[in-house]
Amino acid sequence: MKTSERTSITGMSTLTFMFFSFGFVTTMNNILIPYMQTLFSLTNAQAMFINMVWYGAYGVGSIPSSAITERFGYKRGMLIGLMICALGGFLYYPAALMVSYPFFLTATFVLALGITLLQVAVNPYVVEIGPHRTTAMRMNIVGTASSTARMIAPLVGTALFLGTISQIIPDNTLPVSDAQRSALAQSLQMPYLSIGAAFLVLLIIISLIKLPVITHQTDDRGTIAKAWQHRHLRYGVLAIFIYEGIEIAIPSFMVQYATNSSILGVDESRAATFITFYFLAMLAGRFTGIFVMKRVTDKVALSAYAAAGIVLVAFGLLFHGPVAIVALIASGLCQSVMWGNIFGLATRGLDYLTNKATSLMLTAIAGGGIITVAMGAVADYFGVKAALFIMIPLYIYMIWYARSAERLAGDAAANQSE
Secondary structure: OHHHHHHHHHHHHHHHHHHHHHHHHHHHHHHHHHHHHHHHOOOHHHHOHHHHHHHHHHHHHHHHHHHHHHHHOHHHHHHHHHHHHHHHHHHHHHHHHHOOHHHHHHHHHHHHHHHHHHHHHHHHHHHHOOOHHHHHHHHHHHHHHHHHHHHHHHHHHHHHHHHHHHHHOOOOOOOOOHHHHHHHHHOOHHHHHHHHHHHHHHHHHHHHOOOOOOOOOOOOOOOHHHHHOOHHHHHHHHHHHHHHHHHHHHHHHHHHHHHOOOOOOOOHHHHHHHHHHHHHHHHHHHHHHHHHOOOOOHHHHHHHHHHHHHHHHHHHHHOOOHHHHHHHHHHHHHHOOHHHHHHHHHOOOOHHHHHHHHHHHHHHHHHHHHHHHHHHHHHHHHOHHHHHHOHHHHHHHHHHHHHHHHHHHHHHHHHHHO
């Protein structure tokens, strides 16, 4: 009994650290975007390709990752994912030597593919590693670890990267010289080598500890094509696609927005700290959302949070100074529970097709990259305010979906019964 308890505690601690690493590495991209913009003199749209390759990895990797875990098992899938993550971190070293933006994007894509596989493989272990009566508690623990990492990462990234810019380019003169570009690129080497090494350490730990054996239950009736026939799921996949764009739009553009002299005019290091407050707002929203969801339906909650998001983003665009920044930060409260609301509405009545529906929704995470690149193009031509305005029609779609999903699910059920 004692050995079992010790193994469970060791395993849970390791899984919690893995979720921390997911949140940390993902959020570092928000600091990497302005850093790469300075390093390579990129437009907003070009800089947002960091998001494109990162979230695009979910789009192309989610379904293959499920196939890998089915073929090799969840633990081996986890080990493969950790190896891919380590490789991605190590690829930053030659990318920095070559001072190549495409090479950096390749390294980022490889790292994201590993994270995608880990997400698919790790979540079932959180359920199986302890008693079922405490599953919700364990999910909250790992979720809190991820949220905590997302608050810490902007502070670490600011110290490592944005502080380096002021040291290498003290007069902030752009474009940078070849010598400055080389120095900026090489400053990325040690942080990402450390990230790669951390994933290797996790690989060794996971290979040594005992984890529960998870058997994959298959159902021949369930196919992705059959799940896709449900209209409320199709529109739900689009809702996830849009949600991801909404969630990462603020942290992706926060530095550019807050440094704008007509908005607040602070330096990049201070602007980056606002990203931490955004994710703090999301964490607070998750805690308060626990109580809200006990009292209202997914339909009501998604509608209300989306409507509040419209108001806050509008405040952020109409006002200047601290009021504008605080409003955009507070919008994190609105994004905090949307995923769960959309998931509940999109999978309603799907029964044995729920797993296939989940795979489809994971591929829609690619929306985070595609939407922010489009917003970057708008920012290049019309300014960052115009780019953030795009969030308002996206919120409106959320309200429409919240009000329509139950009817769409009912129509699908009626058609099946005929």
